[in-house]
Amino acid sequence: MPGESLSYGPDGNSAPLAVRIEELLDDITAAASEDFYGASRGVEGLVAIDWADGTVLTRDQLERARGGRQR
Secondary structure, eight states, rough: OTTTTOOOOOOOOOOHHHHHHHHHOOTTOOOOOSSSOOOOOOHHHHHSOOOTTTOOHHHHHHHHHHOOOOO
């Protein structure tokens, strides 16, 4: 995420990335909020996995991970 000096994945704090993903699922044109926590456990769990480079998660996978929860 441009402008943010955060790390993600197994060795970093994946919560802010999970929040951004959920914001984009709700509104692809939304500006990033100042929130760093509050995403669903499912999405936080997905972004904490050490995925192989180039892995693509579908919108359906992300929606299922968050359990259809709307912010």
